[in-house]
Amino acid sequence: MRISLRLSGATLIAALSLLPARAAAFERIQAPAPKAEMMENCPGLVASRSPRVVPAAFKLAQLASDQVRITYIGHSTFLIESPRIVRIATDYNDYVRPPVTPDIATMNHAHSSHYTDSPDPKIPHVLRGWASEFGKPVRHDITVKDVRVRNVPTNIRDYGGGTERHGNSIFVFEIANMCIAHLGHLHHTLNQQQMNEIGRIDAVMVPVDGSYTLDIDGMIEVIEGLKAPLIIPMHYFSVYTLNRFLERMREKFDIETSETPSVVISKTTLPARPKVLVLPGR
Template identity: 50%
Template sequence: MMLRLVFSSLALLLVAQGVLAQEAERPPVSQCQLIAQALPQVQFASYNPTASVGGSVIPAQLQEDVTISFVGHSTFQIDTPGGVSIATDFNGWLRTSRTPDVVTMNKAHSSHYTMNPDPAIATVLQGWNEARPGEKIEHRIVVGDAYVRNVSTDIRSWGGEFEPNGNSIFIFEVAGLCIGHLGHLHHELTDAHYAEIGRLDIVMVPVDGGLTMGAESMSRTIKRLRSAVVLPMHRRGPIVDSFLAMFDDSFDIERSQNSGFTVSMRTLPKKPLILVLAGV
């Protein structure tokens, strides 16, 4: 009888360990991704990270403010309520105000990546698959109070042909906000891309007028994403005006005197805003 109980306990322990292992391997659930678009009254699942300050645990919903600053070209610095600093399209020579905890990169040109990032940067995420060119790279990672994931898109080479999965749209889920950086987007997105991206409250969009996509194609992409805040980047000459001209009065347009701003879920504008930060 005792031997049977030992075997039963061992079996239960092995089952429990198997369940825990499966849970550990399971990626975080995105609060931004459209996972059941066709179903009525669907609520998105989400995780609720916490932070500790002075020994007290502060619920994530009380940590609201995210600061976004334009550094240059297509690099933004995102500072989370929990103290995580993220730099987009990090090239190593555009300097952020502090050493980032996370950097994302895209392959298009040397102004979008570096092969020699500062060793002090804990998390470096390339938007292309260095080991298996042409195959998708997949990032699903939680750093502090930020969840970072990517959606692969194709990229146009200098010769004009397209290379599969050479670019990534990086999505940062922070304090309830869904923040997307389109990278060096060279083509309009498919329905599958939009489903994989999900909701973007804030989107960083290249407005060079041709090195990525023309103003008309890019504006169609932005209108479909229906983000609350649109942040132009990757400007060449007066192209930002061509991009702005594609939008009617259903969008507000603001040219800021500052290179950065602070935002939260509660302070998102009700009407879509194209915010041109200083330095763009």
């Protein structure tokens, strides 16, 4: 299988600014009690017919009420679109941005390629994955039309080799009766408290560089723990890095490569067997 990739120059420049390091330890934080609707909205895989993942062109007609469009922009940035045309940009930054102004922008504090101090003022909701008070966890839980966004704080390594507590967030998007998670710049495996907060996941965006974030063994542990039917790689800097991850995943997961950067998913079209779907970056 041939992998076709298109990485932006800005992504490569951003990669050179990162310093590889080992994963840092993490600590328990007091989390709010899970909401009843969280368990109802994220019930896991439900398939009523032979499942499939449907590739989509970047510009499509209105989504059906049970569909979500995911477009890989590059690096760790995706554009997620809901049936009621709520647009979300993940890890919104100054280097890689979607071609449309999102309604919601999420960010992570790990590196400048994952956040910006100057977001487009037209964005109604800018959700930073870290708190203004250093070392404190931030909490987001907002609903915009048919989209709910919440976060689970995690730690990151700082530039001195130590740990910045709660400097990253895993953002969870509840749309069309599905839960979609973006792991951000994840630096450590997850404890049971964090797994419980995340809940059941249908699709997950996973950093797969294997060094700047979590190593491959640790990331596979996280993926297996989440049990998502659909895994979408991100945060890779070369074909070699991506293929290294795919070769490990091939032992237990199906692998598919899309010719387009977008995919439309719904609860009934998720794969019956867990699948890694590679979307080419724009």
